[in-house]
Amino acid sequence: HSKHGMDMPGMSPGDGKTAVPAASPVLPEGAPLRDLPRLANRASGPGRFEADLTAKPAIARFAGGVETPILAYDDETPGPLIEVTEGDKVTIRFANHIPGEETTIHWHGMPVPAEQDGNPMDPVASGADRLYAFELPEGSAGSCWYHPHPHGRTAEQVYRGLAGALIVKPRQDPIPAAYGDTPLFFTDLRLASDGSIPPNTMADLMNGRVGDHVLVNGQKKPVLTLPAGSRRRFRLFNASNGRFLRLTFGTAPITLIGSDGGLLEAPVPGLRVIDLAPAERAEVVVAFDQPGQVVLRTEDVDHGWMGPGRPDTAADLMTIDVTADRAETAPALPAKLRRIADLGPPVATRRLEFTETMSMGEGGMKMGFLINGASFDMNRVDVVAKAGQTELWEIANLADMDHPFHLHGTQFQPVETERDGRVSKAPYRAWKDTINVARGETVRLLVRQEQPGLRMYHCHILEHEQLGMMGVVEVRA
Numbered sequence: 001h002s003k004h005g006m007d008m009p010g011m012s013p014g015d016g017k018t019a020v021p022a023a024s025p026v027l028p029e030g031a032p033l034r035d036l037p038r039l040a041n042r043a044s045g046p047g048r049f050e051a052d053l054t055a056k057p058a059i060a061r062f063a064g065g066v067e068t069p070i071l072a073y074d075d076e077t078p079g080p081l082i083e084v085t086e087g088d089k090v091t092i093r094f095a096n097h098i099p100g101e102e103t104t105i106h107w108h109g110m111p112v113p114a115e116q117d118g119n120p121m122d123p124v125a126s127g128a129d130r131l132y133a134f135e136l137p138e139g140s141a142g143s144c145w146y147h148p149h150p151h152g153r154t155a156e157q158v159y160r161g162l163a164g165a166l167i168v169k170p171r172q173d174p175i176p177a178a179y180g181d182t183p184l185f186f187t188d189l190r191l192a193s194d195g196s197i198p199p200n201t202m203a204d205l206m207n208g209r210v211g212d213h214v215l216v217n218g219q220k221k222p223v224l225t226l227p228a229g230s231r232r233r234f235r236l237f238n239a240s241n242g243r244f245l246r247l248t249f250g251t252a253p254i255t256l257i258g259s260d261g262g263l264l265e266a267p268v269p270g271l272r273v274i275d276l277a278p279a280e281r282a283e284v285v286v287a288f289d290q291p292g293q294v295v296l297r298t299e300d301v302d303h304g305w306m307g308p309g310r311p312d313t314a315a316d317l318m319t320i321d322v323t324a325d326r327a328e329t330a331p332a333l334p335a336k337l338r339r340i341a342d343l344g345p346p347v348a349t350r351r352l353e354f355t356e357t358m359s360m361g362e363g364g365m366k367m368g369f370l371i372n373g374a375s376f377d378m379n380r381v382d383v384v385a386k387a388g389q390t391e392l393w394e395i396a397n398l399a400d401m402d403h404p405f406h407l408h409g410t411q412f413q414p415v416e417t418e419r420d421g422r423v424s425k426a427p428y429r430a431w432k433d434t435i436n437v438a439r440g441e442t443v444r445l446l447v448r449q450e451q452p453g454l455r456m457y458h459c460h461i462l463e464h465e466q467l468g469m470m471g472v473v474e475v476r477a
Ligand code: C2O
Pocket: 106, 108, 147, 149, 279, 406, 408, 456, 458, 460
């Protein structure tokens, strides 16, 4: 691959279909939804989480007896659920047993010190190990995740299986325990007819990879059985490289209670749809009042597909089988969930422009995914910010495709979105670390980094990140 844009000798965008498999194997469906396996905490006292985690090749059997070579954390895909509590001291001894490839673990959404962030400047060599150690600040509870972030290999390592949920629990959880707390970790899978995971095609590189299957906790269309009258809390994670999700629970109304960075200040009831761009998360409560079947589904999303052959991305993801037994009447959601800090007026404004370029060069077409006209260079600082200072970040998408913007090191607060000169204010305060910036839109965010160091920001379509749509902010003390 090339670090600075994608060379496509003799190809025009959209006709790179060479590696698309003829027929993907059929995956079994309808098994009971499994709980994610958990990473065991071997700390003896409270307030600590200590574990080992290994990335290595493994064999998965998605399609019955067909063997699929994957990459896995501790032999699992998705990786084991890491469940910690705000304020915990976390130490994870990570071993890279991937032959011939460096990797990192990035703690997506967690405000860890810059040198613990697993960014591309800090690779773990093949065969090496390193200790990740950080303390989770108070108020950092949320639905985070972890994935590799090595230079030039992130997209491939993630679609081969490396991604897991990292849930930071609040010390006091205002959501009734009777609702449960069920993570639904969505990943994207493409299988060739021999069961292998094929590499990215030209269309994947341009549009973001969209495979043949959306898996929920590693399963195709699992079934969750609940008694009528149940209320359920779900944490929804879009851990796919490039697939946009538009989730519905049949006609059941959805109450939004949390975003990437934890609970909202108050529940937002009466929603029908939850949009999750790649890397976004949400916490919801869904009421299952009547017996019958409710299908969790993703509707088709067009995020500005380039070239022919846009896939229909609608799919049934999971069935909720609501039985006639009545659940005990669950307590109501509290009207107030928590307070979210006011970041105050910004003292500086940054503008980041996202563009796509296509040019004919020596040997063929060259495509670039750029921020402020530049392709990622890890030896360049693009923005200098000051720790503890609130800034207004203006992300302008001047391209033909939606680009989900992600910033490391902190959670930000969406302020407003501008489209065709019309501004719509964010309807409620929320902590986010990833936000979709639709084509033609400008999104404004309040950003405050608390810790010094180098931090990445990028499009979280991992194919775009890898092709250069990433920059570095240096946060100074
Ligand atoms: Cu989820 Cu820079 O990453």
